[in-house]
Amino acid sequence: MIKAENLSKIYRPDTLPVRALDGVTISIKPGEYVAIMGPSGSGKSTFMNLIGCLDKPTSGSYWLDGQEISQVTADELAFIRNKKIGFVFQNFNLLPRMTALRNVELPMLYAGVNKQKRLELAREALGKVGMLDRLDHRPTELSGGQNQRVAIARALVNHPKVLLADEPTGNLDSKTSEEIMNIFTQLHKEDTTIVLVTHEPDIARYSQRIIHFRDGVIEKEELLLSSPTTPEQRGHF
Amino acid sequence: MNILESIMIALDSIRSNLFRSALTTLGIVIGIAAVIAVVAIGQGGQATVMGEMEKIGSNLFAVYTDWRSDQPRTGDEFALKDMEAIKEQIPEIKYISPSAYAYSQVRGGKNVKSVQVVGVSADYAPMRNLNMKEGRFFNGADEQGRRRLAAIDEGLAQELFLKKSAIGEQIVIAGTSLTVIGVVKQEGSIFNMGNSQYVYVPIRVWMDIFPWNYISQIEGTTYYQEDVQATTEKVVTFLERRHHGVTYMSQTLDQQMEMVGNITGILTLIIGAVAGISLLVGGIGVMNIMLVSVTERTREIGLRMALGARRKDILTQFLIEAIVLCLIGGIIGMTLGVGGAYLIAKLAKWPPLVSWATMLLAFIFSAGIGILFGMLPANKASRLDPIEALRRD
Numbered sequence: 003m004i005k006a007e008n009l010s011k012i013y014r015p016d017t018l019p020v021r022a023l024d025g026v027t028i029s030i031k032p033g034e035y036v037a038i039m040g041p042s043g044s045g046k047s048t049f050m051n052l053i054g055c056l057d058k059p060t061s062g063s064y065w066l067d068g069q070e071i072s073q074v075t076a077d078e079l080a081f082i083r084n085k086k087i088g089f090v091f092q093n094f095n096l097l098p099r100m101t102a103l104r105n106v107e108l109p110m111l112y113a114g115v116n117k118q119k120r121l122e123l124a125r126e127a128l129g130k131v132g133m134l135d136r137l138d139h140r141p142t143e144l145s146g147g148q149n150q151r152v153a154i155a156r157a158l159v160n161h162p163k164v165l166l167a168d169e170p171t172g173n174l175d176s177k178t179s180e181e182i183m184n185i186f187t188q189l190h191k192e193d194t195t196i197v198l199v200t201h202e203p204d205i206a207r208y209s210q211r212i213i214h215f216r217d218g219v220i221e222k223e224e225l226l227l228s229s230p231t232t233p234e235q236r237g238h239f
Numbered sequence: 240m241n242i243l244e245s246i247m248i249a250l251d252s253i254r255s256n257l258f259r260s261a262l263t264t265l266g267i268v269i270g271i272a273a274v275i276a277v278v279a280i281g282q283g284g285q286a287t288v289m290g291e292m293e294k295i296g297s298n299l300f301a302v303y304t305d306w307r308s309d310q311p312r313t314g315d316e317f318a319l320k321d322m323e324a325i326k327e328q329i330p331e332i333k334y335i336s337p338s339a340y341a342y343s344q345v346r347g348g349k350n351v352k353s354v355q356v357v358g359v360s361a362d363y364a365p366m367r368n369l370n371m372k373e374g375r376f377f378n379g380a381d382e383q384g385r386r387r388l389a390a391i392d393e394g395l396a397q398e399l400f401l402k403k404s405a406i407g408e409q410i411v412i413a414g415t416s417l418t419v420i421g422v423v424k425q426e427g428s429i430f431n432m433g434n435s436q437y438v439y440v441p442i443r444v445w446m447d448i449f450p451w452n453y454i455s456q457i458e459g460t461t462y463y464q465e466d467v468q469a470t471t472e473k474v475v476t477f478l479e480r481r482h483h484g485v486t487y488m489s490q491t492l493d494q495q496m497e498m499v500g501n502i503t504g505i506l507t508l509i510i511g512a513v514a515g516i517s518l519l520v521g522g523i524g525v526m527n528i529m530l531v532s533v534t535e536r537t538r539e540i541g542l543r544m545a546l547g548a549r550r551k552d553i554l555t556q557f558l559i560e561a562i563v564l565c566l567i568g569g570i571i572g573m574t575l576g577v578g579g580a581y582l583i584a585k586l587a588k589w590p591p592l593v594s595w596a597t598m599l600l601a602f603i604f605s606a607g608i609g610i611l612f613g614m615l616p617a618n619k620a621s622r623l624d625p626i627e628a629l630r631r632d
Contacts, residue, residue: 111244
C-alpha cells in the first residue's frame, strides 16, 4: 500500500539545511496497522506529511497504492489526498461554523459528489462512529471525544486507502482515548490501512507494528503480533 | 465544487461575521447608491428638459442676423414680404412668423404692467403650440386688416383684470388702444419659472405702435422633422439673396436640444465619476477585510487543502466570497440609490430615470469590484502551504 525508498527531506537546502528525513525506506502492506513513534524532531511529522501527500520529498521515491507520488503536480496531490487519504488530527480540525454533518460532507464537496449522495454518505460515516444522534451539533457543542469521532467519520467518508492519524488522542483523556483507539481497532478489523503517529507507548501498542524514528532515520521496528488489538481483549466500544 | 455551493459557503462565512461584513459592504453600498442616484437624477433632468423642448416642437427653427457681423442694423433685414415669399418658395415650411420684441407698459382696467409686447403673425400660435384659455388668437384676416387686437398671457390677464374675463376689454400700449380677443394658457414649464408675461399683437399693428423698432428674427416650422436642417439653410440662402450684404444665422431646436443633452450628459458623468471614487474606496475596504479573513482562516484553508481542495478551489472560494460581499452591497446600494433618486426627483419635480442599463451596469460594476479587490486576498489564500496553514493557531 505504502512504499518509501530512500525518502529524504531537507528543509532550507540553500541557506541552513535541515535534514529532517534522511533516506527512509519502509513498506506498509494493505490492511496493516502501523504506529510511528519518536521524540519531537525525529522526523516523524515530516514523514507523515510526505506519506499524507501534503509535501514532496527532496529525494527518494514514494508509492501510494501503486502510484509514484514524488513527481506529481500540486493539483494531483490534492486529488490523491481527497481520494486515497483520510486525515485525523490531534486538534480535530473541524470547521467551527459547521454542523457535524456538514463537516463530514466537506471531503465529498471536493470529490464532486452531489448533495443527496453527500448527505447519505455523511450519515453513514457518522453512524459508523456512533454519532448519528449528534448530526446537527456544532463542534463547540460536542465533547473532545465526540469531535474526534466526527473527524474520523470525515476521514472515512471518501473511502480512503490509508487512514493517517496524527496524535489522535493527544487532546483526550485516557478513557476517551481508549474509546477512540477502539474505533481504530474496529476499522482495522474491517481491513482499513492505518498509520498512527504518537508519542504515547500505550497508544502505539494498539497497532501491529511500531516504527521508531530518531534523527530523521528509522531507529528500530517492533512487531506486536500478540498485541492486545482485538476487541475481544479490549472490550467493545 | 460547483458555483452554487461556493456561494452558499460564502454566504455562510459572511453570516458568521455579520457585523463586520455589514461594515465592509457599507463602502460599496454608499458608492453604488451615489452613482445610481446621480445618474438617475441627471438622466431624469435631461429627459425633462428634452420633453419640454419637444413640447415646443422639435421642428422649430429660427433665423436671425449674424450678431458677429460689424455692419450696423438698418431694420431692413427682415421684411414682411419675405415671409410670403419664403412660404411660396420653400414648400417644406408649414408655419412661419416674424418675431419682434418691445418692452413696454401695458395699461388695462385700472392696472399698469411692464411686459414684452411681441409682434407675430397668425402662424405663431399653431407654430408654438399655444393653447387658448379663452377666446382666440388673431388670424390672417385680422393681420391683413391691421385690426388692433391682442392675445395676452393668462397671468397678465389676471393681474390686469383680476377675476373678470379679459375678453373684449381694452388695453393701451404706447398710446394705442387694443381689444383683447384671447387669453393664452400658460403651461407649467421649467422654462417659465419667472412666469414671464407676453402680449401678442399682429406684426403690422406692432410696427405701427413701435415704428422705430424692427423685427429681430423669424421663426418657422417644417412639416417633417428631417427637413428642418436643410430647410433652415434654404431660408438663410434665400434671405441672403434678397438682402445683399446681410449675413444670417440660424438655429434649430434640434441643435439646442443636442447641446443641452451634451451639457447635462457631461455634468452627470463628472458627478458620477466623483461618486465612483467612493466605490473605489469601498473596494479597498473589501480587499482589506478579505485579507484579514484569509489570515484568520489560515487553518480552515489548510484543512480544506488536506481534504482535497485544489489551489483553484480555494481561490474560487475567496473570490466568490468577495464578489458576493460586493454584490450584496451593490444590491442594497441600488435600492437606496433608486429610493434617493425618487426622493430628490420628487423635490425637484421631475421624474427620476432609472434605466435598466444603469442597474445592470451597477450590478456588473459591483461584481467587478469584487473580482478586482478579491483577487489579491484569494490568491494569497490559494498559495498557502497546507502544512504551514494546518500548524497555525
